[in-house]
Amino acid sequence: TSELGRYATIIEARDVKNNNSYDFVIAGGGIAGLTVADRLTENPRVKVLVIEYGPLDQREDGVMVPGAYFPVPYLWLPLMSTPQAALNGTSYSVPCGRAVGGGSVVNAMFFHRSDASFYDTCDALGARGWSWTSMLPYFKKSETFSRPDQNYAAEHNITWDDTVHGFDGPVQASYAPYDYPGSVNFYNGAVSMGIKPAEDPNNGNAQGIFRLQRSIDAKTQTRSSARVNRYDGDIARPNYHILTNTAVARVLFQGSTAIGVDFVGVAGSINGTVKADKEVIVAAGAVHTPQLLQLSGVGDTAYLKKFGIKSVVDLPGVGQNLQDHLVLKVNYNYTSNHFPNGGSLQSNATYAAEQRALYNTGTPSAYDLTATTGNLMIQLPLSNWTDDGFLITETAKAQSPATLLGGNPDPRVLRGFKKQRKAILENINTAVVGGVSWNTGPETSIYMTRPFSRGSIKINSTSILNAPLIDYGALTDSTDLEILHAVYMKNHELMSTPDVSVLGPIETAPAPGINSAKAIKDAIKKALAPSNAHQCCTAAMMSREDGGVVDPQNRVYGTKRLSVVDASIWPLVVGGGPQASVYAGAEKAADLIQRRHGLV
Numbered sequence: 001t002s003e004l005g006r007y008a009t010i011i012e013a014r015d016v017k018n019n020n021s022y023d024f025v026i027a028g029g030g031i032a033g034l035t036v037a038d039r040l041t042e043n044p045r046v047k048v049l050v051i052e053y054g055p056l057d058q059r060e061d062g063v064m065v066p067g068a069y070f071p072v073p074y075l076w077l078p079l080m081s082t083p084q085a086a087l088n089g090t091s092y093s094v095p096c097g098r099a100v101g102g103g104s105v106v107n108a109m110f111f112h113r114s115d116a117s118f119y120d121t122c123d124a125l126g127a128r129g130w131s132w133t134s135m136l137p138y139f140k141k142s143e144t145f146s147r148p149d150q151n152y153a154a155e156h157n158i159t160w161d162d163t164v165h166g167f168d169g170p171v172q173a174s175y176a177p178y179d180y181p182g183s184v185n186f187y188n189g190a191v192s193m194g195i196k197p198a199e200d201p202n203n204g205n206a207q208g209i210f211r212l213q214r215s216i217d218a219k220t221q222t223r224s225s226a227r228v229n230r231y232d233g234d235i236a237r238p239n240y241h242i243l244t245n246t247a248v249a250r251v252l253f254q255g256s257t258a259i260g261v262d263f264v265g266v267a268g269s270i271n272g273t274v275k276a277d278k279e280v281i282v283a284a285g286a287v288h289t290p291q292l293l294q295l296s297g298v299g300d301t302a303y304l305k306k307f308g309i310k311s312v313v314d315l316p317g318v319g320q321n322l323q324d325h326l327v328l329k330v331n332y333n334y335t336s337n338h339f340p341n342g343g344s345l346q347s348n349a350t351y352a353a354e355q356r357a358l359y360n361t362g363t364p365s366a367y368d369l370t371a372t373t374g375n376l377m378i379q380l381p382l383s384n385w386t387d388d389g390f391l392i393t394e395t396a397k398a399q400s401p402a403t404l405l406g407g408n409p410d411p412r413v414l415r416g417f418k419k420q421r422k423a424i425l426e427n428i429n430t431a432v433v434g435g436v437s438w439n440t441g442p443e444t445s446i447y448m449t450r451p452f453s454r455g456s457i458k459i460n461s462t463s464i465l466n467a468p469l470i471d472y473g474a475l476t477d478s479t480d481l482e483i484l485h486a487v488y489m490k491n492h493e494l495m496s497t498p499d500v501s502v503l504g505p506i507e508t509a510p511a512p513g514i515n516s517a518k519a520i521k522d523a524i525k526k527a528l529a530p531s532n533a534h535q536c537c538t539a540a541m542m543s544r545e546d547g548g549v550v551d552p553q554n555r556v557y558g559t560k561r562l563s564v565v566d567a568s569i570w571p572l573v574v575g576g577g578p579q580a581s582v583y584a585g586a587e588k589a590a591d592l593i594q595r596r597h598g599l600v
């Protein structure tokens, strides 16, 4: 063993073999896995092993320093989607974290909750007890919110609501103490169009224009990843072990009771088995959790049979319902932009060196901002993006859900999909469907955050070391393209307001000088990325009759002592970024697990 002095001990595979019984074995040491492990091991009598595919990061600048953001060594590479049917057969990369801390080591650190109505809709779709009111204590428990400097906040239109924040939880959450001068143009431009400032994007009303909150330590301006906030503890816990660079290959069952896992070194060098006396907890992320469940015999029995995998429980929803946020970059040349702006760190070495020197002495600087991104976000419901909302909802209603799911879907999965579509349509003019963020520099990002299209994850071999088939299903429902187009057109309006047009923005992509709606939509399709790295929902917490995979206590239907706690469990993709909700959801799951095993 090595690395004593952290909460967890990094353990070698041979030590696992000599010591091969734990109360809980957690597959995947990302945001959810480490959160649950941390809470369970607060009790010194509870023995936990986390098995994580990736390594420990080395606290490189590219991980820790927001402005130096370059976490490439800790991404799953190469990981590609299947050719996307509605996007000219193009395959796209699948960005996911692969490290102790998972996505929190590589993500852009935006730390946002969704609208209250999102959690209430999930509750109504079957995640009973996961409403906004029920989740708020866990959001608070998960964070330490640092209030910004009062004067700075007043000058930069930053407001917040103390009552929705936590002040002694693990994730350090803060506003950046620095901003580019052009932000005020964007802010004023948006307000001049009637877009209202949101008091606090994390108070359950994440609508309007607001400054981004981040998972960044306000004192050090460094990343608060799950590795930092759930593993780098000061007092070692002998009951908490992590096995790195190792994949959980499958969950082992006795009948339908999970009793442990098989694991394999990612270099293929080692393998072994470890028992879980109380529960196996799956937290491998929304792409790999369904792969692991399927390899373990939990999934669509007929599909698994093709690979010779014996069914433990027939759960056709495993790997279905894949959702993500669609992203469209809109690029600009400016004839009179402010300096510095969102591109300056990259384009001007002298400026970058000056800013880094400031950062190193703890003075606010551009290095406090995640590289190439800005500080402001606009999120709105459909009726605020366009006057064509009625036509867009009619497009959605005219679709055949069965056709969208591939023509012959399992009836339970289809029923759940129909319920989701109904719920989205009911809320489409009151809940957020899309967003725009501006980096004050060469680009604006447009997001479609409430997709009607659904993708899937399916195994393609019997080895955990081979990637599954990842089909985003992007734009299979053309309603999503209509919504993207609406947000794109509103962004046009915003760039034409006097406050922004004074900077002289000239669009260079995706549709410069194009006026016809059809041609713009074609250009959007070509430039679109089907993922903002927010994959989710592939082991949804819905009723089993609706294609759900886990019950409201995170337990996998039809099994005993097996749960899923990560981003896979949300029925719908969380608006904003998912990480704040994954942290809070894992806090709730840890609570539920402790209670059912009599540990509190």
Ligand SMILES: Cc1cc2nc3c(=O)[nH]c(=O)nc-3n(C[C@H](O)[C@H](O)[C@H](O)COP(=O)(O)OP(=O)(O)OC[C@H]3O[C@@H](n4cnc5c(N)ncnc54)[C@H](O)[C@@H]3O)c2cc1C
Pocket (backbone or CB within 6 Å): 027, 028, 029, 030, 031, 032, 033, 051, 052, 053, 054, 095, 096, 097, 098, 099, 100, 101, 102, 103, 104, 106, 107, 108, 109, 110, 111, 112, 246, 247, 248, 249, 283, 284, 285, 286, 288, 289, 292, 464, 532, 533, 534, 535, 566, 567, 568, 576, 577, 578, 579, 580, 582
């Ligand atoms: C590039 C990028 C940028 C992002 N930016 C933001 C952002 O700014 N804001 C935001 O809110 N969200 C962001 N996200 C998304 C966010 O980080 C994820 O939603 C979140 O990490 C999901 O948490 P999770 O616990 O479900 O999975 P993860 O955190 O991904 O953890 C899953 C872990 O399981 C491991 N694993 C997989 N398979 C196995 C196996 N068979 N055995 C053992 N271990 C396994 C993986 O290596 C990984 O470490 C971003 C993600 C990426 C990749």
